[in-house]
Amino acid sequence: MTATSVAARPAVAAPRTARPRRRSRLGPIGRVLAIIVIALYCLAPFYWMIVSSLRRTSDIFDNSLLPTTWSLESYAQVFSGSSNFGRALLNSLIVATTTTTLALALGIFAAYAISRLNFRFKSAILAIVIATSMFPGISVVVPLLRLFSDIGWINTYQAMIVPSLSFAIPLAVWNLTTFMKQLPYDLEEAAMIDGATKWQAFRKILLPLAAPGVFTTAILTFIHSWNEFIIALSMVNDPAVQTATVAISKFTGASEFEAPYGQQMAAGVIVTIPLVIVILFFQRRIVEGLTSGATK
Template sequence: MKGKAALKTGGLIALWIVVALFLLFPFYYAVVSSFREGSAIFEASLWPANPTFANYEAVMTDQPFAKNILNSLIVAFSVVVLSLGLATFASYAFGRAKFKGRRLLLYTILGVSMFPQVAVLSGLFEIVRLFGLYNNLLSLVFSYMIFTLPFTVWVLTSFVRDLPVEIEEAAIMDGASSWTIVTKVFLPLLAPALVTTGLLAFIAAWNEFLFALSFTLTNEQRTVPVAIALISGASQYELPWGNIMAASVIVTVPLIVLVLFFQKKLVAGLTAGAVKG
């Protein structure tokens, strides 16, 4: 029995190592390639013989990449704040209030997020142009809400349903209004869910490419995914892989830091927020 248990443990460890290598290798390759210049990027060594920061310097000086990062931060944080703000009150209504068509409306909201982006792109473009938001960060905030808001509403609603009704009844007995119940009672209890949905919404807005490419025209308004895709070399025949890898590392590190910082709340939110019909 001990031999079988040891074999099983060893197999699980080996499997975890394979999965970890499979997941981490692309990021490792990007980091290593970002420190190589010229033809050295095609070397097969595990670490560059002469590491250099030239690619990072080129990315930050040859184009307004710092401005692109700022644009992504503004858009992502705006999307998170608006999504969580609206979803908190919507989830309270869906989770506590009883009205006709509640389940149908909730499934409709979820169904909206299932449409592929390209299916709604032309309609969104017409709306953005109609309101004069083309080549404006507001167009990205507006369009990103389409796939972040349904998700946050659905997940937070499941959390609100799991909260004990006695807490709300006690607050009502003390004379608390609906606003006070949501802001003073539910918000602290929803902290794991807010962190989970907020972080996932931030990552989705940070990495979005199609809408950002379609609704922005100049480098001053573009976000980092589009800026990285449009990095060009000295000629049309050159593809600056080193610069692209350096830019990818720069925009990936903040996401890794956020996930590690909120790791405990993220795990708690994912495990406690099981979706119920």
């Protein structure tokens, strides 16, 4: 081997040493403490609402962490004959359930068309659907109030359901479209090769696979409809039709100079309990729907 051939060989670069991975500044204990602080910050208002609802009316301004004297006086006042709060809870359930059902029925088909079919202006249609949900509820109250007054819809369920759909349907379409785009096309094609129609492939193949996304969308839509206040307050003034959120705002104290904080706290706890039960019961489905597409 000559000196020239040795010199012509490219020099072999020295192997690079792997850079040490940066460790998080927060150790395991720090991360646990951070989670605890965030949880306490989020749960503190709800805890104070529960504690205040269990105080006597005379102790409502007590700042102790626990009631000095435990009392269900506020809960008894909430369900007294004059408040009609039980009927208001039933009205909220009717409005929220109907809104969720209609939003899912329309949103599933719209999401299927946007995610699986090819047609012109598909992206523009999706953008318009999402843009409609960006308008605040108060912006549509006045024109809808005039319209519903002309057609005789004031003090009816549909006066609350139809406006809620204008915000619930875009939410359903957006969530379900994102979820259905993650589902493989091969499953539908295989079903149609085996003789299934497009409707059968949608109903028997795609819809069961989209169940986590449907559950998540249904729960989010139900929570939105259950908590709706502005439209229900504007369209309904009949106590027999008003929802629970409106009924809470109309609670009155023993006199015009007394604010019914105890009753409002107790009613707030009662209104929140169904949402907590739904979240706890379907939490696995919610996590599956929100994380769909994040991993293969």
